[in-house]
Amino acid sequence: MTVHSGDTISGDHIILNATWTPLGLVVKTRIVVNATAIPKAISNESSSTTASVDTRQLGNNASCVIIASAWLYNGTFVEETVTNVFIGNFLVPHVRVISPNGGEHWTGAHNITWFGWDNNSEEELTYEVRLSSDSGLTFQLLSKGLNKTWFTWYTQGFLNISTYVVEIRVSDGIYMNRDTSDAPFTAGDVLVTRTTTTTDQGFIIGLFISAAIISSAVMSLVVYYAAKRWY
Numbered sequence: 001m002t003v004h005s006g007d008t009i010s011g012d013h014i015i016l017n018a019t020w021t022p023l024g025l026v027v028k029t030r031i032v033v034n035a036t037a038i039p040k041a042i043s044n045e046s047s048s049t050t051a052s053v054d055t056r057q058l059g060n061n062a063s064c065v066i067i068a069s070a071w072l073y074n075g076t077f078v079e080e081t082v083t084n085v086f087i088g089n090f091l092v093p094h095v096r097v098i099s100p101n102g103g104e105h106w107t108g109a110h111n112i113t114w115f116g117w118d119n120n121s122e123e124e125l126t127y128e129v130r131l132s133s134d135s136g137l138t139f140q141l142l143s144k145g146l147n148k149t150w151f152t153w154y155t156q157g158f159l160n161i162s163t164y165v166v167e168i169r170v171s172d173g174i175y176m177n178r179d180t181s182d183a184p185f186t187a188g189d190v191l192v193t194r195t196t197t198t199t200d201q202g203f204i205i206g207l208f209i210s211a212a213i214i215s216s217a218v219m220s221l222v223v224y225y226a227a228k229r230w231y
Contacts, residue, residue, distance in 0.1 A: 021049070027072060027073055030043060030067075033053055034067070038059065055087045065081065095170040107156075129141075129143045130167040131166060136167075139167050161187075
């Protein structure tokens with residue numbers, strides 16, 4: 001495909017070719033890809049009508065300026081520039097929680113499992129396992145830097161509640177993605193004890209009567225004071 005200014009190109013190992021025609025006129029060809037936001041520039045030269053460059057060498061996704069140059073046998077120099085071309089070699093990784101995914105009842109040791117993938121063929125993915133006890137409002141770290149797709153969680157010592165949610169984070173070193181359990185699940189072996197506070201009703205009634213008597217006395221004083229002043 002021909003690249004134009006403003007284009008977006010995405011894929012794994014995007015190869016750009018600068019090709020000049022007609023054949024037989026070109027002594028040397030050069031292609032330069034400049035990503036000022038990274039910042040990095042890559043280039044390649046060839047003693048033919050075509051020069052190629054693997055844009056994965058940029059190390060990240062960025063908007064680029066592409067410059068194609070040619071030196072002709074008659075001593076002429078020709079150059080074309082394409083601007084604001086977004087080149088995306090590095091794709092966001094993906095992850096899906098397999099278990100627990102909602103509704104389970106776990107005690108003892110269980111494996112938290114997930115599936116992760118990346119459309120970049122050479123990526124090494126790492127994972128974090130995080131746990132929420134409040135249905136996903138907050139999370140605590142269980143483990144990080146994992147390169148496997150499972151983690152053994154020993155639920156002993158955790159409260160036995162039904163509001164646990166697992167979150168798995170995946171990173172390819174540049175981009176991060178995450179997935180959580182579809183619904184809360186139950187785990188833990190520490191029983192939650194509930195306490196009921198009782199109040200002496202007689203004390204409350206007595207306190208109310210005392211307050212009423214005091215209020216009446218205050219009102220009497222107010223009325224008496226007003227009567228003495230105005231009569």
